[in-house]
Amino acid sequence: MSDTTHPPAAERRVDVAGQWTLMWWKFRRHKLALWSGVFVLFIYVIALFASFVAPKDPNAYAARYAYVPPMKVAFMDRDSEGNRTFGFHTHGWKVETDPLTLQKNFAPDPDVRIDLRFFAPAPEPYVLWGVLPMNRVLFGPADATQPFYPLGADRLGRDVYSRVIHGSQVSMTVGLVGVGISLVLGIVLGGISGYFGGWVDNIVQRSIEFLKSIPQIPLWMGLAAAIPAYWSPIAVYFMVTVILSLIGWTGLAREVRGRFLALKSEDFVTSARLDGCPELRIILRHMVPSFSSHIIATLTLAVPTMILAETALSFLGIGLRPPVVSWGVLMQEAQNVRTIATAPWLFAPGVAVVVTVLALNFFGDGLRDAADPYA
């Protein structure tokens, strides 16, 4: 470490570094948070390129592959003479119908080899982001007519893997949009409350306490169930996020208010006021920059709450509805214990939720620690 051998140089570097640089240095030391951040970014990239990453259309169905188990991707194989061959491939499944129960059983079929490749032809040409016509997908069977179910299929023979990837689009953005709405509400109400104090503060604080003292999920359920069934999926999506943020803004407002209260009596704010700075400029130019890092951290920690709430509502069938694909909607397939006993891979969207929320929590925790670089 050269820093320790030349302390004066290092100290000078710390002295002249800006606030955001200091925060980045502090955040960087928190390895778990750093990698979680990278992972979250990775999920958003996947969500952005979902139709390219997913080998199939999320709503494409094939009844004869209903409940087909996951197909393992292998790289090494032996040909008929026993020599090693290389190349991505998987094996198909034989369907055996039980003569007594008429239940379909799948058994691996070593004779059917399905070759896989990167930039495989798409089953059907599609248009990425509504502008780019594409006919390739990231990874899939070399022959697009062959089946490929890396995470198995659901009751209609839809590819769970493709559906989870497409589901990320809705699930990940619900968090962002919801947090965006909460941010506006939280900053405006929390700011007013903290800056003016007095009876305004009292009213806002009492409303926050009121919202917090009522069990959220029954309230969400009541509000979400009132969304008319004939609304378009986009309208439903928007309404759900609005409902989630109408109750979710309270934590943010408290954070903003606390910061305002703490900063209001700081010397630099007083001196700005003595210099004749207008109120709005004091808020925007002097106060907001000193707590924006805390807000970003609180926002990051609010995203997973929104994701979990959307998942729960959609799972109950009163949030988003098919044909919209979100992780909560996908979990509806796994409502029945007999279904998941025969097809445990239907838990996949749940795993996606847990992993994502975990990463967002670690990331947000690291941000919160780094938000105050002088501590």
Added chain:
Amino acid sequence: MGGYIFNRVLWAVPILFGASVLSFAIIQLPPGDYLTAVMASMRSTGESVEQSQLVMLRERYGLDDPMIVQYWKWISGIVLRGDFGQSFIYNRPVDELLWERLGLTFVLAFASMIFVWLVAFPIGVYSAMRKYSVGDYVMTFIGFLGLATPNFLIALILMYVSFTVFGTSAGGLFSPEFADAPWSWARFWDMMGKIWIPVVVIGTAGTASLIRIVRANMLDELPRPYVEAARARGLSETRATVKYPLRVALNPFVSRLGWELPDLVSGATITAIVLSLPTTGPLLLEALLAQDMYLAGSFIFMLSVLTVIGTLLSDLLLAWLDPRVRHGLM
């Protein structure tokens, strides 16, 4: 103390009023009025709709009156006569359906709270005392995992495990022979044998967050000079930590009780739907989906009322425990 209690109880009144307005708003939310839903439901089951009955219902809920009169008819019925309205999917007065299910919901929420305390407290203290040990990391990770996993997913996983491994369904709160039986010790024991599954499910998230709070509190207290002074006087390590820092770390247990309760009731609602427990959750969902709004609204209202009362009790308990709170210093 008297002044504090008075203020605190007084403050519960506007909250209860707000909860009633909110619940009434939810009753009014679906398009069309209550009778449209009743008629649609009756037609779909092939029942004939009697005009006289409709007129009677219209009169009872004041559906032709302005909103404020309707609200008054609804809330005064509840407060003065205990009349919550009529459920058309069950064709029974709402209050007959309400009380036992509400009671079980709160039994579940309180049992979960006790579970949360019993688990979170020792683990939190252990994590703080053995900071950065393997045990601390494992507990922290499990805690994060518990926070990240939705309640219903834990419930599903438990159901899956018990179905595939033990071959039984984990759902329900009573064995079939006790489902509709009156309360007895046998029924109580039967419930105790099954209640732990929902309790664990509901308690996980709360446990995770409480562990982190206790750990942080203990870590704040342990380096304080008074702990050092206790050690210097020759107190054993256990005594030096248990006697004072632990008592300070105990505060969030009580102060969070009020915060925890709404979450636990929320958790109990959704877990009950997955595990099909005879609590408010499944009936609330059913009522909402069928737009049986007086049933749904009453559930939301009563869940809120009982939560507010629970929070009030926990605040009073905290004031009794902590003089700083009752003198308004915190």
